[in-house]
Amino acid sequence: MSKHRVAIIGAGASGLTSIKQCLDDGFEPVCFEASGQTGGLWRYTEIDDKNHDPHSSIYKTVIINTSKEVMSFTDFPVPYEWPSYLHNKAVAMYFDMYMEKFNLLPHIRLNSPVQRISIRDNNKWNVKYLNENKEECDEIFDYVMVCTGHHRYPRLPKYEGMDTFPGKQMHSHFYRRASDFDNKRVVVVGCGNSGMDISVELSGIASQVYLCARRGTLPWILPRLVFGNTPIDHLQSRINLYLPLFMKNLIIKIITRISVGPHPKGFKPKSKPTEGHPTVKTEFLERVHTGTIICKPNIKELRQDNSIEFVDGSVLEDIDVIIYATGYNIKFEFLDKEIVNGGKEIGQQFEEEYRENLVWLYKYIFPPNVPNIAFIGLIQAIGALMPVSDIQAQYVTSCWKGLLPKIPSPVEMDADIRRNQREIRKHFYSSARHTIQADMYSYLDELTKEMGSLPSLARVLMTFGPSLWGHVLFGIPTPIHYRLFGRLSWKGASEAITKYNGGPNYKPAIVIFCVAFYISYLIIKRTI
Numbered sequence: 001m002s003k004h005r006v007a008i009i010g011a012g013a014s015g016l017t018s019i020k021q022c023l024d025d026g027f028e029p030v031c032f033e034a035s036g037q038t039g040g041l042w043r044y045t046e047i048d049d050k051n052h053d054p055h056s057s058i059y060k061t062v063i064i065n066t067s068k069e070v071m072s073f074t075d076f077p078v079p080y081e082w083p084s085y086l087h088n089k090a091v092a093m094y095f096d097m098y099m100e101k102f103n104l105l106p107h108i109r110l111n112s113p114v115q116r117i118s119i120r121d122n123n124k125w126n127v128k129y130l131n132e133n134k135e136e137c138d139e140i141f142d143y144v145m146v147c148t149g150h151h152r153y154p155r156l157p158k159y160e161g162m163d164t165f166p167g168k169q170m171h172s173h174f175y176r177r178a179s180d181f182d183n184k185r186v187v188v189v190g191c192g193n194s195g196m197d198i199s200v201e202l203s204g205i206a207s208q209v210y211l212c213a214r215r216g217t218l219p220w221i222l223p224r225l226v227f228g229n230t231p232i233d234h235l236q237s238r239i240n241l242y243l244p245l246f247m248k249n250l251i252i253k254i255i256t257r258i259s260v261g262p263h264p265k266g267f268k269p270k271s272k273p274t275e276g277h278p279t280v281k282t283e284f285l286e287r288v289h290t291g292t293i294i295c296k297p298n299i300k301e302l303r304q305d306n307s308i309e310f311v312d313g314s315v316l317e318d319i320d321v322i323i324y325a326t327g328y329n330i331k332f333e334f335l336d337k338e339i340v341n342g343g344k345e346i347g348q349q350f351e352e353e354y355r356e357n358l359v360w361l362y363k364y365i366f367p368p369n370v371p372n373i374a375f376i377g378l379i380q381a382i383g384a385l386m387p388v389s390d391i392q393a394q395y396v397t398s399c400w401k402g403l404l405p406k407i408p409s410p411v412e413m414d415a416d417i418r419r420n421q422r423e424i425r426k427h428f429y430s431s432a433r434h435t436i437q438a439d440m441y442s443y444l445d446e447l448t449k450e451m452g453s454l455p456s457l458a459r460v461l462m463t464f465g466p467s468l469w470g471h472v473l474f475g476i477p478t479p480i481h482y483r484l485f486g487r488l489s490w491k492g493a494s495e496a497i498t499k500y501n502g503g504p505n506y507k508p509a510i511v512i513f514c515v516a517f518y519i520s521y522l523i524i525k526r527t528i
């Protein structure tokens with residue numbers, strides 16, 4: 001019998017792991033990649049005359065915010081000897097190693113942008129694309145996996161005077177290096193990871209950097225490392241899933257206060273740490289305290305004399321550049337919008353900004369009413385995206401092979417999306433960047449439970465003994481845990497988990513952390 005053909009659109013982290021999963025599960029993947037390279041936004045791309053608006057690319061200095069153990073694909077650990085946090089070149093190199101190990105390149109067609117996909121009467125998909133010679137081609141596939149990322153279309157705010165402001169205005173999408181801003185007076189708008197990162201980077205080279213926070217407050221800012229050398233995401237051990245929310249918030253507040261210092265006066269966060277996507281930038285508050293970054297509230301008006309007025313009435317003169325680090329719009333130009341956002345009627349139930357980025361997909365993967373298409377990586381995980389895409393791809397091929405216990409009807413999917421949206425809106429403050437927000441581990445538990453690969457504690461203890469049980473419950477929360485069991489289990493998983501945790505002797509880190517947090521809490525209670 002001939003294999004089912006799957007069109008995979010995009011060869012970034014999500015596309016690569018989808019190809020691998022299709023191969024593992026006996027599908028025939030064909031991956032279309034618009035650019036001439038793989039790795040997606042982790043492959044640095046220069047902006048020049050030939051390529052003035054690349055799909056998406058990290059800027060020169062980006063270091064990943066998620067530790068190597070947490071960002072690892074589930075059956076291919078980032079080399080043990082590599083540093084905890086990888087520079088973008090190393091991330092791209094890791095993807096190359098993954099591609100080589102599983103021989104993915106023969107399944108990728110580079111320089112082949114997909115222009116349009118449409119479903120046919122027989123539920124197969126027509127994929128219209130340009131081939132390497134820029135000729136229009138059509139091909140029929142049984143399934144489609146959309147892996148094009150969601151950091152492509154800049155979101156811009158609307159301010160009075162934007163059209164006539166004589167200074168330079170740009171989105172962080174087009175930012176590449178600090179040296180372009182030597183001696184400039186720069187206003188960075190937005191305090192997500194791009195805004196924080198760019199303002200810190202510029203603070204050493206621009207004549208003055210201002211960071212504009214539209215809510216008038218800064219987010220909670222986390223350090224990369226705690227206790228000197230522990231990646232902060234290592235504290236997200238499985239045991240955290242059992243902690244009440246107030247404890248998690250307290251722990252984050254204590255860590256923040258000790259590791260990055262107090263927020264500037266008037267800019268203290270109003271929301272709780274778990275109510276927003278985390279911002280990781282150890283040096284940001286330090287730079288604020290040195291005066292090289294000055295925080296401002298939202299902009300009221302941009303003026304023709306290069307000045308900017310803010311909502312508190314203050315005015316900044318002689319601004320050379322405004323960098324809008326204001327996030328991205330979720331858009332797929334080769335696909336009907338309604339497939340992703342559920343249509344106008346659903347959208348009307350949400351306020352405008354949220355609606356613009358609304359995603360109406362079951363488990364962030366399947367549109368309820370359109371068959372044989374899946375979205376991979378269309379999620380903003382608190383954790384790392386690579387393992388999330390990896391497990392989503394496993395879930396999709398399991399579903400298409402009929403191996404999930406139950407595939408819900410469109411009505412049930414719809415109800416589940418609605419429930420999930422209610423949860424998101426209860427848990428996170430309303431913002432365009434929170435429409436696809438999820439906690440990596442709760443989400444992956446949900447998917448792997450259905451696939452039979454959830455590393456339940458009793459099962460780990462009984463199968464692998466107390467040492468590995470300790471690592472899974474209290475140790476580094478590597479997603480390799482999700483390869484211990486099930487039909488897609490990997491025989492190297494237990495060894496990899498043990499190696500990442502520094503050997504087979506489980507140390508009761510949790511006891512040490514609890515005592516440390518409790519003492520810190522007592523100290524801080526007197527000072528905050």
Ligand SMILES: Cc1cc2nc3c(=O)[nH]c(=O)nc-3n(C[C@H](O)[C@H](O)[C@H](O)COP(=O)(O)OP(=O)(O)OC[C@H]3O[C@@H](n4cnc5c(N)ncnc54)[C@H](O)[C@@H]3O)c2cc1C
Nearest residue numbers: 010012013014034040041064065113114148149377384385
């Ligand atoms: C500055 C920045 C820093 C980040 N840092 C982190 C981090 O620290 N940790 C983390 O987990 N995540 C981080 N992310 C999130 C990031 O999105 C993921 O890490 C991951 O790279 C997304 O992979 P992807 O394959 O889904 O999308 P992308 O990497 O965007 O890849 C999509 C691919 O699809 C291709 N494509 C697009 N349209 C078409 C088309 N029509 N036809 C064919 N091909 C097409 C593109 O050319 C591209 O190669 C960061 C994002 C940004 C913007």
Ligand SMILES: NC(=O)c1ccc[n+]([C@@H]2O[C@H](COP(=O)([O-])OP(=O)(O)OC[C@H]3O[C@@H](n4cnc5c(N)ncnc54)[C@H](OP(=O)(O)O)[C@@H]3O)[C@@H](O)[C@H]2O)c1
Nearest residue numbers: 063064065157190191192193194195214325326327431433
């Ligand atoms: N590894 C790294 O070092 C690194 C570096 C950069 C980015 N990233 C990742 O890349 C992704 C994108 O990050 P991002 O920072 O570019 O975007 P983002 O997370 O969407 O943050 C956008 C910021 O802009 C603000 N904003 C949105 N609309 C605005 C408006 N109309 N006016 C004023 N402010 C507005 C948002 O405020 P509200 O909160 O009020 O909505 C938020 O502070 C994230 O996943 C991030 O983690 C990682």
